[in-house]
Amino acid sequence: MSKAIKILLISLVAVVVLVGIVFALVVANLDKIVKVAVEKVGTQTLGTEVTLASVDISLKSAAGGLNGLVIANPEGFATENAFELDKVSLDLDLSTIRSDVVVVNLVVIDGARVVFEEKGGRTNLQELLKNIEMGPESGGTPPAEGEAGAEGPKLVIREFRFTNAQTRLITEQLGQDLNAKIPDVVLKDIGTKGGGVTATEAAQQLLDPLIQQVLKGAQQQVMEQARQKATKGLMDKLGL
Numbered sequence: 001m002s003k004a005i006k007i008l009l010i011s012l013v014a015v016v017v018l019v020g021i022v023f024a025l026v027v028a029n030l031d032k033i034v035k036v037a038v039e040k041v042g043t044q045t046l047g048t049e050v051t052l053a054s055v056d057i058s059l060k061s062a063a064g065g066l067n068g069l070v071i072a073n074p075e076g077f078a079t080e081n082a083f084e085l086d087k088v089s090l091d092l093d094l095s096t097i098r099s100d101v102v103v104v105n106l107v108v109i110d111g112a113r114v115v116f117e118e119k120g121g122r123t124n125l126q127e128l129l130k131n132i133e134m135g136p137e138s139g140g141t142p143p144a145e146g147e148a149g150a151e152g153p154k155l156v157i158r159e160f161r162f163t164n165a166q167t168r169l170i171t172e173q174l175g176q177d178l179n180a181k182i183p184d185v186v187l188k189d190i191g192t193k194g195g196g197v198t199a200t201e202a203a204q205q206l207l208d209p210l211i212q213q214v215l216k217g218a219q220q221q222v223m224e225q226a227r228q229k230a231t232k233g234l235m236d237k238l239g240l
Helices: 003-028 030-046 124-134 199-238
Strands: 050-058 063-072 081-092 101-110 113-119 154-163 166-171 176-181 185-190
Touching (some): 030 050, 030 063, 030 124, 030 199, 113 199
Parallel strands (some): 113 166
Antiparallel strands (some): 050 063, 063 081, 081 101, 081 113
8 A cells, every 4th residue: 555545544534533523522512502593593583682591402313492492571661571481392304414404393382471561552572573574683793794603504494383372461551461372373384495594584484473473362362351341331331
């Protein structure tokens, strides 16, 4: 075996070992990487603080969870948080983990707690929706083009379920707190057209219809309570 071939083989082995080390480090720190990405993208997209207690992703089982996800209220509202999600369950397509487009088969958010607060004619959820529509620039300065981790791989989310959520309604108009159930939200095929979406685009496409549904449920409840209050007032005046 010539000296040149030996050097080439040694170099190839070194590259393979280096790639293996890098991959092992990424896998070992995957939970931390995902946690930082979720908090960063969420905060930029919503224009308010997004925090995540922990991440638990298993490449072996292709499943994972985001634990203790909290979306703070925009400034100017009395309550601290708009969304509190104990756990977000994920079912991943393991074959796509290291590809340019990562496929998530299923995202399930079950039993979330949402606060709908109306103050001075403004609502916290409408403010969040406005920030989403304005884009990441509303929440801060997005990473520069070419910056490591600026966008990351694109995503495809085959199915998203938001179920069994409860809303706490706080309105100045009614002068009382109310509780209401949010209709379930099911979305499919996020990013399947066009070769996937960025994390920011995925957040926009998921949160926009979700907040719209919460707003719809909250408004229906407020109108129903106002109707009942007006009916009771009329009956009291008539002595019925």
